[in-house]
Amino acid sequence: MTMDMRVLRPLEWDDWFRHLEVAFGGEAEPAEAREFYRDMTEPERSLGVWDGEACVGSASAFSFRLAVPGGALVPAAGVTMVGVAPTHRRRGVLTSLMRRQLDDVRAGGEPLAVLTASDPAIYGRFGYGAATYSLSVEVDTTRVRLAVPPEADGIRLRLVDPEEALGACEKVYAALLAVRPGMPARLPGWERQGVLDPASGRGGRAPLACVLAERADGEVVGYARYQVNPEWDMSGSAGSVEVRDLDALDPAAYAALWRYVFDIDLVWTVKAHKRPVDDPLLHLVSDVRRSAPRVRDQLHVRLVDVGAALAARVYGSPVDVVFEVTDAFCPWNEGRWRLTGDAKGASCVRTGDAADLALSVTELGAAYLGGVTLASLGGAGRVVERRAGALVEASRGFAGDVAPWLPHGF
Structure with a gap:
């Protein structure tokens, strides 16, 4: 039977949520917690994959505003309730959900998507980088x-x-x-x-x-x-x-x-x-x-719009650097971006200038909140310096005075 992906209908919530419980081992949530998540679910931002009458895949998002360096609250999709039924794994269900969800996030004008990962190895392939630790x-x-x-x-x-x-x-x-x-x-x-x-x-x-x-x-x-x-x-x-x-x-x-x-x-x-x-x-x-x-x-960050996301935060020391970004899953981000900024504000626009640093969108997500340094990513070979001194300059600018922190899950 052909699988059908569609936006969640409110009357389908119980079956949709029960599928999620099964995907995470089968234990039912306490009634109090279940009612909380029912109330907080945004059906219009929730997706289900159905095989006949059975829900076999799910993904949702909460409409968050996330604090970024400098204190601005930036719109962010809080990705949640992602699961695939044991009977339907390795069949592209998760990839199709991530594809649809990130397209929707971009269309809604949110520059960021964030999540907490049950298995961190899963989400790197979709451009998420671990940005906060607990x-x-x-x-x-x-x-x-x-x-x-x-x-x-x-x-x-x-x-x-x-x-x-x-x-x-x-x-x-x-x-x-x-x-x-x-x-x-x-x-x-x-x-x-x-x-x-x-x-x-x-x-x-x-x-x-x-x-x-x-x-x-x-x-x-x-x-x-x-x-x-x-x-x-x-x-x-x-x-x-x-x-x-x-x-x-x-x-x-x-x-x-x-x-x-x-x-x-x-x-x-x-x-x-x-x-x-x-x-x-x-x-x-x-x-x-x-x-x-x-x-x-703890929190994994995905830049959905590289230019808007990097311009939304401030930088602890002046930066003027050209990034060459690769992003196979969201190719609209690929190319060269010039970031100029300091403690007062920033801009990030496309450019034809030579790249100073080369990296993927995953590294930008990891460094975005200032808790993971670009220099440490460079030491792991995940950021390539093409202009001498550019890595130190950018790393100092991105770093924050305090560690970023996600105090609770979602």
Whole structure:
């Protein structure tokens, strides 16, 4: 039977989403999470491949605005819910979905597409490059201490209901967008993701808790959301706490929140995932080794419109460089582009001038947010220097003061 690709019809959502669950192993999402994703799905941006009455392929996109170096919020397609049925793999289904989706993104005027990859090896062939990385820690608090600034003592901490505190937490998050590239501006509804707490998904952990950090005048300057996992053995308590989110507007509030987490009674291990790789926590702990830091890829970036994307961000030092770009999957990007820019702004236009650097769109995506240097890609042979000094110039311009960060999945 001929397979049919079409835009998702709202009444097909259940079958479409169940296909996705099967593609990722078969376990059903908790009802609370399922309803969240039903509400956030944009049917007009969702594709399904059908073989008769069976959905055998899917891809969708959320309409995001992504923080880029300089603080601008750039339209970006948040690629999500990509899956192919086990019965229909190796038949071009994924390639056809990626082809249609990127064509649609381009037609909609979004210069970027971004995703988190279940398997990073899959998406490089479609032009996505790993642009942000995340840090995980598992701290043994019996052997690791925190050194917090004295200003932390002036921060008031207050336990609150996580849902009732959503508004205050979102204001803190929004204020950080200008500081951290890679963070998506949360459209209405997305704030609910941070407080999803289905009982069936707790795995023995206590319900989600939230603590606010406030200045003396009552202004909220930070928050932490976490879950305690109470455990006991023959020697007594052996509990842990898992930090889901911890954001703050200044070092005092940041340190006060971490001190609070470290000091929770009957807890001897602090776990945190999806932290920025330059998290200041690494400079508060007395022993980084016993904090067990681990790093993995997080956000993958695809430049759909090279000129518009490179012109949308700023550059830490002046750049004037001609890129020769290859892009087999989106050939409209191929050719030579002159990027000129500095900390005030940039332009990127087609040119016939000789190339200074040669690379593919995948390397541009990896370096776009400033966390992966062009120089390191050059060291791997993935960027070729054709004008002496051009690689250092461009690499310095692209690099940022802070590591880009994606705080949550989508």
